[in-house]
Amino acid sequence: MPKPNANRRQLLGAVILLPFAPLAQALMPTPSGAQGPFYPTASMRFDDVDNDLVKIEGSVREAGGEIVRVTGQLVDTEGEPLAGASVEIWQCDATGRYLHTADRQASERDPGFQGFGRDVTDAQGRFSFRTIKPVPYPGRTPHIHLKVIDQGFELLTTQLYLKDHPENTKDFLFQRMSRSQQQQVSMQFNGSVEPLAEVRLVVSG
Structure with missing residues (x-):
């Protein structure tokens, strides 16, 4: 009986090994973070709820502070983009005050800062x-609160931090995370005019 040629032996070997081929590694979900006490309810928000927090419709000036841009992509653990989800952010203004009636800090709130914003993910997430x-x-160290809602379901609540900010070492919420989790929620701004930070949000399907 003739022996199988080399190509046939290689093919048989590949077929035998195929069931044991490693599967693509799933992405680690973005770590969740505390919502905190200053999530503004609908009655506290400006009518102008959009993705530009530094310019309120009808306002004569932009918000104080360093203007930046935060962009990103929302994907599931397989890396597939999620379209049509609502991404919300809220944060304190340049004086440290939130758009919330429970914030009793002595500093005056910046009337030019929207404090809360929302965007909807496009076809690419x-x-x-x-x-x-x-x-x-x-x-607290500098941070931006973020929430993802899709079809009425909350997929993620977390906080985004500044990469390597010195206050991070003293922040109890930041230090509660592992090193890899800290990296997942850390932003690095680049550029001189409206510096840009890019983030990726991973949620479980």
């Missing part, structure tokens, strides 16, 4: 915001 670079306030 992309979203973008124009806001201010987050600042610290007593007890």
Whole structure:
């Protein structure tokens, strides 16, 4: 009986090994973070709820602080983009005050800062915001709160931080995460005019 040729032996070997081929590694979900006490309810928000937090419709000036852009993509753990999801952000203004009636800090709130914004992901899962670079306030390192809602279901609530900010080492919420989790929610701004930070949000399907 003739022996199988080399090509046939290679093919048989490949067939035998196929069931044991490694599957594509799933992406790690973005770590969740505390919503905090200053998520503004609908009655607290400006009528102008959009993805530009530094310019309120009808306002004569833009918000104080360093204007930046935060863009990103929302995907599932397989890397597939999620379209049509609502991405919300909220943060304190340049003086450290939130758009919330429970914030009793002595500083006057910046009337030119929207404080809360929303964008809807496009077909590629992309979203973008124009806001201010987050600042610290007593007890907290700079951060931006973020929430993802899809068809009425909350997919993610987290906080985004500034990469390598010195206050991170003293922040109890930031230090609660592992090193890899910290990296997932850390932003690095680049550029001189409206610096840009890119983030990727991964949610479980």
